[in-house]
Amino acid sequence: MNTVSLDKWLSPKGLLWASVVVACITIALKTLAWHLTDSVGLLSDAMESVVNLASAVFGLMMVTVAAKPPDEDHPYGHHKAEYFSSGFEGILIVVAALGIIWAASHRIFDPQPLEQVGLGLALSVASSALNGLLAWVMFRAAKTHRSIALEADARHLVTDVWTSAGVVLGIALVSYSGWLWLDAVVAIGVALNILKEGWHLIWTASQGLMDEALEPDVQARITAVLQDLSLNRDEEGAPPVKVIHFDHVISRKAGQRRFVDLHMHMPAEWTLGHAASLRGKVERTLMEAVPGLRVTIQLLPNGVEAHMDDPIGSHK
Numbered sequence: 001m002n003t004v005s006l007d008k009w010l011s012p013k014g015l016l017w018a019s020v021v022v023a024c025i026t027i028a029l030k031t032l033a034w035h036l037t038d039s040v041g042l043l044s045d046a047m048e049s050v051v052n053l054a055s056a057v058f059g060l061m062m063v064t065v066a067a068k069p070p071d072e073d074h075p076y077g078h079h080k081a082e083y084f085s086s087g088f089e090g091i092l093i094v095v096a097a098l099g100i101i102w103a104a105s106h107r108i109f110d111p112q113p114l115e116q117v118g119l120g121l122a123l124s125v126a127s128s129a130l131n132g133l134l135a136w137v138m139f140r141a142a143k144t145h146r147s148i149a150l151e152a153d154a155r156h157l158v159t160d161v162w163t164s165a166g167v168v169l170g171i172a173l174v175s176y177s178g179w180l181w182l183d184a185v186v187a188i189g190v191a192l193n194i195l196k197e198g199w200h201l202i203w204t205a206s207q208g209l210m211d212e213a214l215e216p217d218v219q220a221r222i223t224a225v226l227q228d229l230s231l232n233r234d235e236e237g238a239p240p241v242k243v244i245h246f247d248h249v250i251s252r253k254a255g256q257r258r259f260v261d262l263h264m265h266m267p268a269e270w271t272l273g274h275a276a277s278l279r280g281k282v283e284r285t286l287m288e289a290v291p292g293l294r295v296t297i298q299l300l301p302n303g304v305e306a307h308m309d310d311p312i313g314s315h316k
């Protein structure tokens with residue numbers, strides 16, 4: 001395989017397609033394992049994979065929307081579409097977890113014997129290996145592409161692997177000890193973990209929709225660049241002097257896109273041409289330091305402040 005087609009497959013879209021295919025295989029394997037063993041633990045495992053399929057399809061839809069270029073109705077782009085995918089997936093996971101807890105709590109009081117345990121567990125382990133491999137590839141790609149849809153899917157796949165590991169361990173113990181109720185307890189324990197994972201995804205999506213600031217390390221990089229640029233080194237040998245200063249630096253992120261707004265205060269006697277060329281330098285330096293950044297700089301004379309936000313709801 002040459003690098004071009006490999007890159008294509010490692011794109012968020014290619015990996016989400018891979019995730020759809022793997023989810024279908026996993027559902028088939030786990031449903032078969034549940035049929036063979038009649039274990040409610042394996043049923044919980046299979047249910048999680050159905051959620052995975054639905055969310056991968058939804059994630060694919062959202063990544064297609066998020067990648068659309070800006071248009072007249074959405075001039076800032078469609079990057080926030082990824083948060084819907086993450087939020088929707090989180091809700092699905094929570095619903096699946098509650099369903100498993102409901103089904104398993106009935107089994108505690110009415111335990112059923114398990115059958116063909118060895119074969120069932122082998123199928124479960126095989127599908128986990130597949131999920132684990134895909135999750136590893138997706139986590140790496142999610143970092144590169146800063147894709148929350150990919151990260152959400154990879155995180156879910158890891159949950160799947162842990163789910164299966166817990167279930168396999170529990171069922172092995174059931175067949176060894178004969179404690180039939182343990183199957184249901186394992187299923188509930190696993191479901192509680194799925195619940196936690198779902199909540200995390202819903203939380204992440206809500207933070208993104210509320211214009212969360214950039215990560216602290218990215219903010220620190222921006223501050224460092226601005227500090228460096230505010231020192232004038234025009235004259236040879238002279239110590240650096242502060243002739244401009246930056247304030248009101250605020251940031252936000254929208255999916256893969258990052259935004260920063262700031263004021264650049266400068267001597268009032270500067271020509272517009274001089275100010276504009278320095279402004280361009282600030283913009284370029286920031287964009288080089290932080291990939292995916294869009295910079296908005298307001299030019300102001302020293303000692304003059306812009307009219308800030310008009311507070312909403314405070315009008316008398």
Ligand SMILES: [Zn+2]
Pocket residue numbers: 247248263265300305306
């Ligand atoms: Zn200012």
